[in-house]
Amino acid sequence: MRTSIATVSLSGSLTEKLTAASRAGFDGVEIFENDLLASPLTPEEIRARCADLGLTIDLYQPMRDIEAVPEDEFARNLRRARHKFELMRRLGTDAVLVCSTVSPLALDDDALAAAQLGRLADLAQDFGVRVAYEALAWGRHVSTYDHAWSIVEAAGHPALGTCLDSFHILSRGSDPKGIEDIPGEKIFFLQLADAPLLAMDVLQWSRHYRCFPGQGGFDIAGLLQHVVRAGYDGPLSLEVFNDVFRQAEAGTTAVDARRSLLVLQESIGLASLPGPVVPTGIAFAELVTPDAEPVAAILGALGLARTARHRSKPVDLWERGEARILVNTGPAARRDGTGLAAVGLESPDPEGAARRAEALLAPVLPRRRAPEDAPLDAVAAPDGTELFFCATDRPELPNWRADFETIEYVETAGDVAGAVDRIDHLALTQPWHHFDEAALFHRSVLGLHGQESVDVADPYGLFRSRAVTNSGGSVRIALAVGPAPTEDETRAQHIALATDDVVAAARRFRAAGGGLLPMPANYYDDLAARYEFTEGELATYRELGILYDRDAQGEFRHCYTRTVGRVFFELVQRDGGYQGYGAQNAPVRLAAQHGQRPLR
Amino acid sequence: MRTSIATVSLSGSLTEKLTAASRAGFDGVEIFENDLLASPLTPEEIRARCADLGLTIDLYQPMRDIEAVPEDEFARNLRRARHKFELMRRLGTDAVLVCSTVSPLALDDDALAAAQLGRLADLAQDFGVRVAYEALAWGRHVSTYDHAWSIVEAAGHPALGTCLDSFHILSRGSDPKGIEDIPGEKIFFLQLADAPLLAMDVLQWSRHYRCFPGQGGFDIAGLLQHVVRAGYDGPLSLEVFNDVFRQAEAGTTAVDARRSLLVLQESIGLASLPGPVVPTGIAFAELVTPDAEPVAAILGALGLARTARHRSKPVDLWERGEARILVNTGPAARRDGTGLAAVGLESPDPEGAARRAEALLAPVLPRRRAPEDAPLDAVAAPDGTELFFCATDRPELPNWRADFETIEYVETAGDVAGAVDRIDHLALTQPWHHFDEAALFHRSVLGLHGQESVDVADPYGLFRSRAVTNSGGSVRIALAVGPAPTEDETRAQHIALATDDVVAAARRFRAAGGGLLPMPANYYDDLAARYEFTEGELATYRELGILYDRDAQGEFRHCYTRTVGRVFFELVQRDGGYQGYGAQNAPVRLAAQHGQRPLR
Incomplete structure (x- = not known):
């Protein structure tokens, strides 16, 4: 399915957000109104920027406090909506999110809500716009997805459908099974967000603690299955309000976001990725250090012996049993002082492990660092640690130890207590x-x-x-x-x-x-x-x-x-x-x- | 009343915490067990350190999961308690906090709880220790203060009393009025903490979001009045678990903490401080800058005029109507680049305002910066901004403008639109x-x-x-x-x-x-x-x-x-x-x- 992300999920200016979403491989974006308001780009420029970046604008959001109000108030709301529909025409997007009202002026009157949403949809239709009505978990009168759907159904307007948001549904404890009763073509949009299971005010929870699918405690996969069964074929879009993501570098967040959608789709058979290859052990840990002496002193005292040296690089192998530590004093010592730079993971299928990592957007590192080195599959973890998928002394696979030459050393006496x-x-x-x-x-x-x-x-x-x-x-x-x-x-x-x-x-x-x-x-x-x-x-x-x-x-x-x-x-x-x-x-x-x- | 603070409320090593509490003027501390465990100081050394710093050790805390358990488990708990009572003798403290149990082994049996707490008190008495039993808001069977008190009352042991904690009482929405029904001498300890009004899991709320009285949403003053009416005369002690305070510099937090207790006591007539002198206006704002030119250009364009210059310092006064801005290019430009360094507050009683600030632990700045300057009362705000309490052209008070000499300048035409x-x-x-x-x-x-x-x-x-x-x-x-x-x-x-x-x-x-x-x-x-x-x-x-x-x-x-x-x-x-x-x-x-x- 197509993937999309709301600009509010990422940090920075609108331009930075769009660039990050595109680089991470998203197909489209939801434009969050405040991001547009604060941008120096005109709607036409935003449209062009998105096109250049290969992004569609899947949704403009949100429109608030529209429905179930006295007629004079509704007239003002329609006036406001007309301005926004004109803006959407300039942006080149055809779907708008309308959240269920939280206005104290709103009446608890579903028939009025349906009638006014129908009139809004009439106006929208003139602009080629479709209105996706969503129940906010803290909506004044409409706070559940089935309630929102019943109003949409009652309105019976072709330009009016519903928007489902996993947070609003699951935070209320609603049973998502009922989604299957909604005709797929009336689900105009699907927003996905996970969240840690916190017992707290739902509005604060929603505004500050949402996270990407798989990072919280909700069963997003289960919900998505119901939506797919209902026949929805629009984008999977992430809408995540999170205090931390607001500060984090947008490019990194966007990659994290799209990885979460790939894993989610895989989990319910919507995407086929190279399968996980679970490591069976730690082949080695690699330290970089400008001065091998203090590390060597500790490793020696711990009972490890320096058994081999890399053929072409200043890297020593220290080992005892299956504990192996590389000490690298080369220019690869990128970090300040002594640090842990790489981990060798013993893998039943190193190439397969690397293929999966690449499919899940991990940066792939060069297989051979020098022409004479054995090929070694490696990727970078989010913290920069290099992860090598490797095999230790298994004849069918390239052996990372083959790059090391054995050093003469005095074997310590066989079994030692506490080794x-x-x-x-x-x-x-x-x-x-x-x-x-x-x-x-x-x-x-x-x-x-x-x-x-x-x-x-x-x-x-x-x-x-x-x-x-x-x-x-x-x-x-x-x-x-x-x-x-x-x-x-x-x-x-x-x-x-x-x-x-x-x-x-x-x-x-x-x-x-x-x-x-x-x-x-x-x-x-x-x-x-x-x-x-x-x-x-x-x-x-x-x-x-x-x-x-x-x-x-x-x-x-x-x-x-x-x-x-x-x-x-x-x-x-x-x-x-x-x-x-x-x-x-x-x-x-x-x-x-x-x-x-x-x-x- | 005496003031005390739990070491868990402050950041750093135990030594840093004790020093900060003493410097801020607290009379005593509660020693939080984990702070003691992690300290290289022996209990005797901690006792001596506190004595040197003029601090009493008012409480050792907490002892957990003691009561209402099967006999073999209780025997183990008594063994553990004996170790702690020995430790308390070395520390020189005579009160221990026992929290209501959260153990899955505990039985819902008040009589058993009372009997076992009585036996704990017997043992405590041998060591000269008093046991203060407190209801945790999330206690397994005992979670309200009146329930804890009914168990203490049933035990009827002279070495067993109750500990009241404002967070545990108010977070549960309990009515604190019932505190007056507890005999004052059976309230062995009072812990105070405020908290923002959050709808969230009470344990997480307690562990991460407590704050000092007056910084949250609880009516701590109301609760304290009930405690005083009950006849309690022990210390007012702050026990605040707060993620931010855990990281902040201990000295600053301790001052903030004691200020909160002073204001709390004043609010119910337990402490008499110089009354507040509310400022009636902003006399001036003072900018420091290494280069007056860019600031001067803006102030001039804003319609302010450079009207006077300080007699002895490189400080210019810019003004228009009652808007007055000082531009200081002297070495007082402590901050990097151009910044706002001081605010002059128009005060009906500058000396009184300074006396109150000093009583509330604000650092008082020298009244005269140079021998020829008019005396000017000033204190430092927590962010380092200097606050001057001053009078502008009021004959009965020293005039800060007297230090400035008028500059010849071209008067702009009288009333100007938008001035x-x-x-x-x-x-x-x-x-x-x-x-x-x-x-x-x-x-x-x-x-x-x-x-x-x-x-x-x-x-x-x-x-x-x-x-x-x-x-x-x-x-x-x-x-x-x-x-x-x-x-x-x-x-x-x-x-x-x-x-x-x-x-x-x-x-x-x-x-x-x-x-x-x-x-x-x-x-x-x-x-x-x-x-x-x-x-x-x-x-x-x-x-x-x-x-x-x-x-x-x-x-x-x-x-x-x-x-x-x-x-x-x-x-x-x-x-x-x-x-x-x-x-x-x-x-x-x-x-x-x-x-x-x-x-x-």
Whole structure:
């Protein structure tokens, strides 16, 4: 189906909005009246700009407080409408949205509403305009879609139909099944918006918290199925009022928006995309750093060994078991200081994974960085992290390790208690505006599931964290975002390494000269109050700075290294099916990090 | 009464919070458990720190999910409580908050709750601790204050009393009058928080949106009167969970907090402060600028004349009628580029106004800047703007104009159509975190009333605006704040000058070489749709960039100059008692400003 977006969903001037919608691949736009009023472009110029950008103008919106009023008031409303229909002729659009009235002058009189909407449609017809009447969830007398439809039906005018808006329908808890009783050709327009499930005043909820389908809690796919069954064949149009999107860069928002519509259409069989290829593990994490020394010291103390070096680039491979970390000291160190730049995802079908990512509008990165490199499929995540879809030592597929030459190194003695054996999870701090976008990206592009979103109290502000994971838990990525833009170093990214004995791992790390983040004594006094531990257990945790959590499934023990640049490491031990990340302990860890300067 | 604040209400480390509370003049604190857990200080060190800072520890909080559970669970809870009572002994505090349980294990059994709370109180008594039981608004079985009190009463234990929290009581719509039926000595603690009136989930409302008394919509004063009548004589303590305060600088928040308690106490006769001295007009606005030329060009074109120069400083006085603007090119130009640095408020009693401001914790500025200057009472507003309480040409009071020497200038011909005659309003953009603080400051310190708060859609983000005014409307200050920190130049401050003929004023301004901000043609097409104008009227507005608004009382016409640095000017014509500021037009004006580079 054709896709469209209301200009109010994007930030910036009208020109910026139109450009962003076009670049993201939308077919059309709804022109929001205030965007037009504030634009220096004439309606004819807007029309031409849209044509140049390959955009149709699918709707002009909104017209408010038209119907069910005393005759003198209605005469004024018709006068106003005539001006707008003339404007629409200049714009070259033939559909206008009329919202159910909120005027205190309006009468609770459906027959009057139908008669006046019919007269409005008469006038509209003279201008070649079709009127789409929509129930606002907070409309004065008409607030449900079936009520709006009954008025449209009663008017029985060819230029009058209804507009359905998923927010107005689902926020009221209306059953969308009744949509199928509306003749498809009388559904003149469909506006889609999701929203988080908040118990709050519906008008405030609508004006500030709408989001793109799949980013909230509504069953938009279910509603869309009913609309399709009714026979609607107009555009799928996003109308999202969101305080954050109002501030975010329009181009990014538009891509996020269209991705949401692609996934929505796929979910009900309206679009066919390359299927998701769920990663089966983390092949590697890649750090960039201007100075390998501090990172190397920590990795060595963590028990990883430098086993290989890239053939043509200053990139070292550090590994232990399936935990592999690349340390890149090349000019690719684009970020300030030391940071996490890329993630290798072990993929059963790297090419297929990249095809899906591309279909879902992820920027595709060059397959070969140098002529001699093995081909490697990669895309950029919304936060700029490079995601490589790759295979480790699987004969049927290009092997990313083939680009690395083995270094002679002293093998450490076989099995060691507490040895790190894989990456448990990666924690990626997202740019302020892009939390929902990142979650949708990781779910739709990578086929990961979202876990519960949690608030974490940092001493200097709340932030929000949400993990995405595959079903086996072998890929876990924790996405976090602060409450506002910040330069705060402690909102760094981190790599958590799994061990089956965190106490032994921590001791060995310390013995090898590694610096563990010390935790406050009061924390351990509180653990003693909350849980009973075996003799000496708590003293050990206290000594090593190990944090403890427990859920219905199992236990979690974890500790942290000092921060290097914008990165730190965590050692984690999961027992008995614990699924979380120790969010309970995060405020204590964050406070401890605020008390320390990062190493450089 | 003694004042106290919960550490959770302030941002930062525990040490930073305690320091801020002490500096703002609080007598005590509630220690929030998570702040203690995350602190590297031992309980003994925290106790000593508080003593050094002159703070008592009035409460340790919270203890959760204690009561009405099966015996084996309760035994674990008592064990946990014993640990906390030991901790409290080390801290040197004797009161603990117990919140009504939210545990799914809890039984709906008041007798069991009373019996177990009694046993908890037995244990507490051994440690010299008093238990204050509070109903959470979302408690599982106990969610109202009278229910919590009935359980405390049934337990009949000397070490068990109740804690009242204004948020939990008022958010549920409970009638606070019943508080008077509780014996004062059984009200062990009182926590105060206000909140905006939002229809939303009460837990989310409580956790994110609480604010200080007078900043929300609750009748905190009414509740406090009931508590005082009940005989409560403990501290007034603020417990505020607020996403913004979590990020704001603790020292500023603590001052804002204590100011709110002072005003609250004054409002019900518990504190005696110097009375408010409401300003009767705006004596002057003072601009600082590194280069007087662009400002002078605009002021001259606006019809103001440079009439006087400060005796000892590079400050010029520009005036016309009662519109007076100082242009300061001295080193006092602290801000980057051109900005509004000070406001002179015409005061019937400048010294009294300053005494009140000082009592309400406003930083008092030196009365004489130089030995020869006339004494001038001044304080700093929260945004750093200097507020001078002054008198213009009133013989009984020091005259600020006495410091200025008249310049020879050519008098313009007497009455001129559209001449500017006074400052209609000043618009001051507030730092991001300080909107509620600024509104409370202007209301309490200056005795101005708050007008309605409105959302304004800037093309690049929503912002919020709220005006404060005196009853005659001769002082109007519009406070605005953006949705997030921004460097955006168009969120500048501005000075609106009143005229009784904005068309004539705009024409003269333009004829004198002034640059008016052009407005888009589409805006005028929309005006034509909405209103009927006299012949030629709209064409004039369109030509000059005059915006139009209308409310139930009257009409408003206004236009804007180009921006210089961070300041621009507005010409406004109010007719028939219009009370607003043209907020309806602000998105169009903001978009027009985004399209222009400010002059420097």
